Amino acid sequence: MEKILITLNINDKPCEVMVYPNDTLLEVLRDELDLTGSKESCGEGVCGSCTIHMDDKPVRSCLTLAMEATGTKIKTVEGLAKGDELSSLQQSFVDHGAVQCGFCTPGMLMSADALLKINSKPDEKTVRKAIAGNICRCTGYTKIVKAVAHAGNSQDHCPDCITFSKAKE
Amino acid sequence: MSDYAIIGKRMPRVDSRAKVMGKAKFTADLKLPGMLVGKIKRSPYAHARILNIDTSKAEALPGVKSVVTGKDTEGVKWGVFAYTRDQEFIQTQKVRYIGDEVAGVAAVDEETALKALDLIEVTYEELPAVFDSMEAMASETELIHGDFPNNINVHVNIDTGNVDENFKKAHYIREDTFVAPEESYFQAEPYAIVARFDHEDCLEIWCPNGGPHMKSKPLSNAFKIPLHKVKVRKIAIGGAFGGRSEICPVDYICALLAKKTKKPVRIQFTREENTIATRQGHAMITTHKTGVDKDGRVLARETTCYMDGGAYSSTGPIATSVPFLSMEQAYRMGSVRYNGYRIYTNKPIRGMIRTHGRGFAAGLDTQLDMIAEHIGIDPVEIRLRNSRQPGEYTSTKSYVDSCAMDETIHKAVEKSRFKEKWGKLPPLHGIGIGTNSVQTGFPMGIRGGSQSFIKFNEDGEATVMSGVVDNGQGNDNMLVQIAAEELGLLPEDIHLVSADTETTSSDPGSYSQVSTFVGGHAVKIAAQNCRAKLFKVASKVLKVSPDKLVAQNRLIFVRDDPEKSIPIKKVVRISLLNFNSVNAEGGYWPKVDMKREWVKNPYGQMCEAFSFGTTIVEVKVDPNTGQVEVLEATAAQDVGYALNPLVLEGQFEGSIAMGGQGGMLTEYHEWNGGRCINPTMLDYKLPLACDMPPKINNIIVESVDPKGPYGAKEAGMSIAMSAAQAYSAAVSNAIGVYMDSFPLTPDKILAAIKSKES
Numbered sequence: 013m014e015k016i017l018i019t020l021n022i023n024d025k026p027c028e029v030m031v032y033p034n035d036t037l038l039e040v041l042r043d044e045l046d047l048t049g050s051k052e053s054c055g056e057g058v059c060g061s062c063t064i065h066m067d068d069k070p071v072r073s074c075l076t077l078a079m080e081a082t083g084t085k086i087k088t089v090e091g092l093a094k095g096d097e098l099s100s101l102q103q104s105f106v107d108h109g110a111v112q113c114g115f116c117t118p119g120m121l122m123s124a125d126a127l128l129k130i131n132s133k134p135d136e137k138t139v140r141k142a143i144a145g146n147i148c149r150c151t152g153y154t155k156i157v158k159a160v161a162h163a164g165n166s167q168d169h170c171p172d173c174i175t176f177s178k179a180k181e
Numbered sequence: 182m183s184d185y186a187i188i189g190k191r192m193p194r195v196d197s198r199a200k201v202m203g204k205a206k207f208t209a210d211l212k213l214p215g216m217l218v219g220k221i222k223r224s225p226y227a228h229a230r231i232l233n234i235d236t237s238k239a240e241a242l243p244g245v246k247s248v249v250t251g252k253d254t255e256g257v258k259w260g261v262f263a264y265t266r267d268q269e270f271i272q273t274q275k276v277r278y279i280g281d282e283v284a285g286v287a288a289v290d291e292e293t294a295l296k297a298l299d300l301i302e303v304t305y306e307e308l309p310a311v312f313d314s315m316e317a318m319a320s321e322t323e324l325i326h327g328d329f330p331n332n333i334n335v336h337v338n339i340d341t342g343n344v345d346e347n348f349k350k351a352h353y354i355r356e357d358t359f360v361a362p363e364e365s366y367f368q369a370e371p372y373a374i375v376a377r378f379d380h381e382d383c384l385e386i387w388c389p390n391g392g393p394h395m396k397s398k399p400l401s402n403a404f405k406i407p408l409h410k411v412k413v414r415k416i417a418i419g420g421a422f423g424g425r426s427e428i429c430p431v432d433y434i435c436a437l438l439a440k441k442t443k444k445p446v447r448i449q450f451t452r453e454e455n456t457i458a459t460r461q462g463h464a465m466i467t468t469h470k471t472g473v474d475k476d477g478r479v480l481a482r483e484t485t486c487y488m489d490g491g492a493y494s495s496t497g498p499i500a501t502s503v504p505f506l507s508m509e510q511a512y513r514m515g516s517v518r519y520n521g522y523r524i525y526t527n528k529p530i531r532g533m534i535r536t537h538g539r540g541f542a543a544g545l546d547t548q549l550d551m552i553a554e555h556i557g558i559d560p561v562e563i564r565l566r567n568s569r570q571p572g573e574y575t576s577t578k579s580y581v582d583s584c585a586m587d588e589t590i591h592k593a594v595e596k597s598r599f600k601e602k603w604g605k606l607p608p609l610h611g612i613g614i615g616t617n618s619v620q621t622g623f624p625m626g627i628r629g630g631s632q633s634f635i636k637f638n639e640d641g642e643a644t645v646m647s648g649v650v651d652n653g654q655g656n657d658n659m660l661v662q663i664a665a666e667e668l669g670l671l672p673e674d675i676h677l678v679s680a681d682t683e684t685t686s687s688d689p690g691s692y693s694q695v696s697t698f699v700g701g702h703a704v705k706i707a708a709q710n711c712r713a714k715l716f717k718v719a720s721k722v723l724k725v726s727p728d729k730l731v732a733q734n735r736l737i738f739v740r741d742d743p744e745k746s747i748p749i750k751k752v753v754r755i756s757l758l759n760f761n762s763v764n765a766e767g768g769y770w771p772k773v774d775m776k777r778e779w780v781k782n783p784y785g786q787m788c789e790a791f792s793f794g795t796t797i798v799e800v801k802v803d804p805n806t807g808q809v810e811v812l813e814a815t816a817a818q819d820v821g822y823a824l825n826p827l828v829l830e831g832q833f834e835g836s837i838a839m840g841g842q843g844g845m846l847t848e849y850h851e852w853n854g855g856r857c858i859n860p861t862m863l864d865y866k867l868p869l870a871c872d873m874p875p876k877i878n879n880i881i882v883e884s885v886d887p888k889g890p891y892g893a894k895e896a897g898m899s900i901a902m903s904a905a906q907a908y909s910a911a912v913s914n915a916i917g918v919y920m921d922s923f924p925l926t927p928d929k930i931l932a933a934i935k936s937k938e939s
Contacts, residue, residue, distance in 0.1 A: 042210075046212075047203075048203070048209075048210035049202070049203020049204070050203070051207070051209075051369075051370070051419075052209070052371070053369050053370065053371060053419075053452070053862070054452050054861060054862040054863070055451065055452060056452075056861060056862070056863055058861070058862040058863045059862050061369065088203065089201075089202070089203035090203045090204075092201075092202075098198070098201065098202070102201040105197065105201050106193045106194075106197045106201060107193050108827075109191075109193065109194065109197075109827040109828060109831050111194065111196075111197040111200045111201060112420075112653045112654065112655065112831055112835065113368075113369060113370070113417075113418060113419045113420045113653025114196070114200030114201075114205055114417060114419070114653065115369035115370045115417075115420065115653075116369045117201055118203045121201060136875070139870070140870040140871045140873075141870075141871055143870045144869050144870055144871045145869075146870070147367075147369070147862060147867055148369070148870075149366075149367055149368060149369050149420050149422070149838075149839070149867065150369070150420055150653050150654075150831070150835045151831055151834060151835050151838075152831075152833075152834030152835045152836070152837050152838035152839075152842075152868075152873060152877065153834075153838070153868075153869075153870040153873050154830075154834040154877055155830070155831055155834065156870070157870060171191065172191060175191050
């Protein structure tokens with residue numbers, strides 16, 4: 013099998029990379045482009061740890077061939093923050109204690125971010141459905157669900173939102 | 182207790198920023214120059230004699246850099262205890278389960294490594310295999326390990342005396358048997374190792390671990406090199422849940438390949454390998470016989486448990502004891518006789534797991550509910566009549582100091598409105614309660630204590646060194662919080678160096694729930710010693726005695742005259758100008774009975790503190806599908822003192838998920854012979870966000886342990902352990918049948934409903 017030169021648009025930057033036709037997007041991101049934020053946990057599209065965005069839609073990068081991604085806009089967890097400034101969703105994950113071991117976190121953030129793009133104030137039930145394809149073994153999901161539902165605004169009934177809004181003042 | 186600046190606050194964790202940015206490095210993210218890919222040749226047979234291994238074709242394949250077999254090892258066997266060393270790192274004589282390590286390969290890439298595995302020719306003579314503990318004990322075929330008759334690996338016998346006499350005095354006696362199959366950890370991160378030997382022939386190794394010092398010692402034994410030549414490095418860890426406590430044979434194989442090739446080697450487990458070839462939870466068959474007086478107080482109990490231990494000893498003696506210990510801590514038992522048998526079978530190796538003994542514990546609690554019904558009291562009352570009280574000794578003679586078991590019951594009952602709901606819920610609705618207790622530490626001999634070193638840098642910030650590891654539960658943050666509190670700094674001023682065996686002192690590791698109690702305690706003492714040095718300098722400048730000083734918010738000030746202050750940075754610089762560096766050490770060793778031994782002498786002080794937890798859940802069962810919907814869960818735990826409620830709640834909620842939702846409703850392994858047929862996330866049903874109860878009430882109960890740092894004990898495990906009991910009780914209550922086979926899958930629930938109808 014021969015390697016082929018392709019161009020991928022990742023986090024708003026064009027990247028030229030040599031790939032085998034059977035390389036998955038996840039392999040290319042991790043092994044060729046050093047974007048190791050996207051994780052492999054199950055390798056069969058079940059756990060959601062490798063979730064990235066292709067044209068703003070959440071996609072399993074372990075089931076996507078790198079060559080399929082040419083001509084699309086790819087975003088990975090590394091593209092969520094603006095420099096050192098976390099996105100409101102990332103900050104909400106930190107403030108709500110939604111991160112424990114952190115291995116599922118990148119994929120979880122990408123699924124949640126895709127939801128927030130189409131629904132900026134989702135209720136908890138909607139969040140649970142949107143992240144149903146992301147397995148977290150540590151948190152029991154409660155704090156993740158709150159972090160996503162409250163990413164856009166601080167909410168009085170949530171003790172962590174209160175801490176956060178006070179800290180910001 | 183509320184005058185702490187940083188302790189007790191809802192503080193976001195220090196490690197979460199790197200994790201949400203995708204910057205945190207896990208083992209599989211590491212890339213070293215010249216790194217090779219390693220793969221493991223595993224046994225396709227459950228039980229077979231190895232007649233010959235021919236690696237010549239594999240070695241001849243271009244791109245293959247090394248092939249290792251058992252002949253390349255120093256012949257050292259692994260076992261947690263001197264008397265359980267039964268596992269070769271690479272098998273030379275026999276394979277004992279499907280997945281046993283037979284050879285290792287290092288090659289330039291994964292494809293070549295996989296090809297090389299196929300070229301290794303192993304000739305086996307297949308032997309009869311046994312796949313369940315009862316069959317294994319009765320088997321007359323070749324023993325799995327020749328020196329263990331009836332394949333009994335470990336027998337723990339505990340007998341407080343007077344058991345038979347007390348049964349004679351009992352008003353009511355029941356004997357019931359409960360079963361549960363194996364479960365798995367499914368840590369988000371599949372196991373991975375990177376190893377290399379450096380220019381000084383030191384082994385440098387990165388891998389998920391439950392305690393770096395528990396990895397370095399066996400590796401130094403296996404390579405017959407001094408301990409200081411094994412450098413287990415810190416790395417982000419994607420969960421452990423008890424499954425990464427011991428050395429994994431592949432840690433050694435990866436290091437051996439690195440040694441042979443003189444290159445870094447990385448081995449990444451597939452999800453299947455992570456399930457099959459690390460550890461699993463034990464399958465258990467437990468019989469509880471309980472005799473009570475007319476008020477439901479337990480007079481005598483006899484428990485016999487058969488545990489399917491798989492192919493090797495692993496943490497066998499501990500694993501055989503912990504399910505019993507958790508219950509003897511939670512409940513007074515009058516007199517008790519326990520016989521725990523861990524049986525070798527030709528299945529994957531079983532070790533410690535966060536929900537260890539779900540069937541054991543759920544059985545004991547289910548039986549209490551049966552007894553309560555018989556004598557006409559409710560489940561809460563029978564628990565309160567038997568619950569552990571402070572100042573008592575457990576059946577195995579551990580003194581219980583702080584204990585708020587009753588408070589966890591009362592608060593959970595109140596929050597869940599258990600009393601209002603019990604017996605009054607509509608058909609197929611149910612509510613159930615479970616209680617449990619977990620030990621904060623085990624007797625671990627010379628590795629039972631932890632030491633910390635702290636040094637101040639000239640900019641007024643501090644570096645804290647500790648052997649404590651963070652598997653994801655937030656131990657790094659715990660250490661930083663404690664250090665910042667004691668040193669009078671802000672969390673961002675603390676630089677943590679931890680879980681690295683080159684720079685940190687020995688530490689017991691995270692898997693006996695002891696990180697805060699021992700490791701956190703050591704940091705607290707080191708920080709206090711360091712602060713005393715700061716105060717000595719500051720007292721001369723401020724012209725007051727050191728005992729009048731307070732350190733907070735980067736300042737040292739006079740308690741009664743806060744305007745009189747000096748920045749800590751300035752104190753450090755003054756000290757340096759006077760030829761004194763500001764650093765200190767501190768250590769903590771729990772006072773346990775060193776003569777206590779799991780098998781030979783299971784009596785005496787187990788640990789200094791115990792946590793206590795109560796879980797209550799309310800469920801609705803669909804009689805057509807057997808599906809259980811959990812409406813609400815309430816978790817109350819006596820944690821001693823909450824160092825960070827935000828982190829604690831996360832532990833409680835995660836415990837409900839793993840212990841209750843998954844552990845009691847969906848998670849188990851299926852087998853075809855010795856082959857696990859659901860090793861992947863597709864086939865093994867882990868709880869998803871949409872499966873979880875919409876509401877989890879967290880209740881933190883603080884008994885303020887007199888020995889714990891700030892009064893803290895352990896957080897979360899008593900919930901993980903009691904959640905299973907609550908789930909099973911609630912389902913039993915909903916369908917009106919006491920369940921005795923776990924997990925409560927829809928087929929079992931439908932069968933139980935049907936059996937009741939007929």
